[in-house]
Structures are given as structure tokens and as C-alpha cells.
Amino acid sequence: MRILIAEDEEALAKFVRQGLEGEHYAVDVFSDGEQARVAAAENDYDLVILDLNLPKLDGVSVLRQVRLKKPSLPVLVLTQRSRVEDRVQCLDLGADDYLGKPFSFSELSARIRALVRRSHLPSENVLAVADLKLDRVERRVERAGLRIELTTREFSLLEYLMRNAGRKVTRSMIIEHVWNLTFDTTTNVVDVYINYRI
Numbered sequence: 351m352r353i354l355i356a357e358d359e360e361a362l363a364k365f366v367r368q369g370l371e372g373e374h375y376a377v378d379v380f381s382d383g384e385q386a387r388v389a390a391a392e393n394d395y396d397l398v399i400l401d402l403n404l405p406k407l408d409g410v411s412v413l414r415q416v417r418l419k420k421p422s423l424p425v426l427v428l429t430q431r432s433r434v435e436d437r438v439q440c441l442d443l444g445a446d447d448y449l450g451k452p453f454s455f456s457e458l459s460a461r462i463r464a465l466v467r468r469s470h471l472p473s474e475n476v477l478a479v480a481d482l483k484l485d486r487v488e489r490r491v492e493r494a495g496l497r498i499e500l501t502t503r504e505f506s507l508l509e510y511l512m513r514n515a516g517r518k519v520t521r522s523m524i525i526e527h528v529w530n531l532t533f534d535t536t537t538n539v540v541d542v543y544i545n546y547r548i
């Protein structure tokens with residue numbers, strides 16, 4: 351599962367990114383609104399975390415653009431603007447949730463799970479291939495009833511492969527969905543990870 355973060359406060363973006371990567375999400379951070387708008391339109395994300403005060407293009411404009419192109423992409427607004435009017439405006443423009451700064455990571459994480467759960471059909475939340483089960487919301491993997499601990503990348507890779515079970519996926523498709531955008535695509539990292547578990 352892949353999350354876009356639009357946040358210009360570097361320390362905060364890093365904190366959220368590390369927390370989410372620790373929960374097995376693939377994360378891309380953009381520090382201005384224009385980059386975030388382009389990335390949201392061009393890539394396949396499961397959720398957007400959007401700051402409102404962003405350079406180049408403000409968060410409200412980003413939200414408006416995202417809604418035009420991706421009506422069902424969940425957007426969680428994360429901001430210092432805590433006036434009721436700001437919240438109302440965001441929700442009216444199509445934000446799915448709203449969290450004021452400062453916030454606790456555990457609350458952000460719970461809200462993300464709730465949004466993701468709502469955005470998929472219940473049948474899409476648990477992937478199953480033979481006796482292997484992967485719960486995309488609870489971030490758990492089991493094989494024949496036994497829990498398997500995976501790293502963030504391993505989890506994302508397995509999720510992507512299970513979502514595409516029976517279909518052919520290329521290395522570059524895997525890198526695009528599992529690693530970050532800035533990743534060097536000439537790398538053999540996919541082969542390395544696949545071989546880990548064989």
C-alpha cells in the first residue's frame with residue numbers, strides 16, 4: 351500500500367514517513383503542493399496525507415485538483431489551521447478526514463487504517479493465495495494460520511504480488527509500487543528481495 355505525503359516541514363515529514371514505513375507502507379514525500387499534485391495525478395496511491403500550508407500550490411488547491419482526477423482516493427488533511435471554517439472547507443472540497451497539528455502518531459495511524467478500510471471492499475482488505483493470507487488493514491501475514499513477520503519492503507512486495515496473483519508483473523512495475531519514486535530503477539533489488547524468501 352502506497353501513501354503520498356505532501357508536507358513542507360522536513361522534520362515532521364520525516365517523522366511521519368518513518369512511522370508509516372515502520373507499519374509497512376511505501377511512502378513518497380513531496381515538499382511542495384505542485385509536486386504533490388502532479389504525483390497524485392500520475393501515480394497509483396492508496397491514500398494522501400495533505401498539509402494545507404504548502405509552497406507553490408496550497409493544500410486546498412491540491413485537494414481540489416486531486417478530487418477532479420481521483421474522486422475516490424482517500425485524502426487526510428493534516429494541518430495547523432484549526433478553525434472550524436478551515437475544517438468545513440476541506441471536508442466540503444472532498445477531504446475524507448482531518449487531523450490538527452500537533453497530533454499523535456498512533457491517532458494518525460488509526461485514522462489511516464479506518465480510511466483504507468472504508469476505501470476498499472471488505473473482500474479487498476484480506477488477500478489470500480492458497481494458504482497464505484495478508485491483511486492489508488491490520489498489516490498481518492499468515493501462512494497456514496501461523497503469523498509471518500516481514501519487514502516493510504517484504505510486506506509491500508508480497509502485497510503487490512498477491513494483488514496481482516496470476517498476472518505478469520515486471521521489475522519496474524514492482525519498483526514503482528513497492529519502493530519510492532526516487533529509487534534507482536537499474537538496481538537488482540527486486541531480485542535480491544525475491545530470493546530472500548525462496
Ligand code: CA
Pocket residue numbers: 357358359401402403404
Ligand atoms: Ca506546512
